[in-house]
Amino acid sequence: MSELKVINLEGQLVTDSREVAEMIGKEHKELMRSIRQYSGVLTSAKLRSLDFFIPSYYNDAKKEQRPCFLLTRKGCDMVANKMIGDKGILFTAAYVTRFEEMENQIKQPISSTKALLQAALEQEERIGFVEGRVESLENNMRIDGGQEYRISKNGKSKVVECLGGIDTKAYKEISKRAFSQFWNEFKRYFEIPRYGELPKVRFDEALQFINEWSPNTAMRMEVKALNAQQHLPLGSEQQ
Structure with a gap:
């Protein structure tokens, strides 16, 4: 089982649905279908589906945009709760570990000038990433x-x-x-x-x-x- 990648998106820790699909041995389109179903149930219950699953996009090998989701820790919890057997156990262990590692990194104080500069650069990159993501979502989001x-x-x-x-x-x-x-x-x-x-x-x-x-x-x-x-x-x- 590959290592799960978790990123800090404007203070929100998330992981890509493609990463999750690969880790749990499921086709990405099948996981996307399940996530859309979960989001529909959450919305019907007047719960914020964005607290679990954030719609996003990525560029495939042909440079064409394809839909995906960014899963929060809550979203990973929901996916894991639907799994049984060893894969469910291993996935739970992996995402809990990675989310905790990232949370600990966020809590660590930045003490050196070099670290401060690095943090500033990373923040700038994240802002650019988020702005690009928002613009992409606005331009490609489908009608409701x-x-x-x-x-x-x-x-x-x-x-x-x-x-x-x-x-x-x-x-x-x-x-x-x-x-x-x-x-x-x-x-x-x-x-x-x-x-x-x-x-x-x-x-x-x-x-x-x-x-x-x-x-x-x-x-x-x-x-x-x-x-x-x-x-x-x-x-x-x-x-």
């Missing part, structure tokens, strides 16, 4: 459930509007294609696999996109023709 619902609702309303309403012939015959066209264009415009992956910073832009969207020319003509048939006088279609 409420915003996702609003995009879904507004998108559906826009498509229905462009088809003339849910009682029209166009809606009954081509709504499936219209919705497909809308969501495909939405995902292509924002370069995302699904609308729930939209970055928070582009939420207002997404609402504007929905407000200004309309089907392509061929579909607009098809909608017009179908709805015109619906309003023909009785018997005119047979003439």
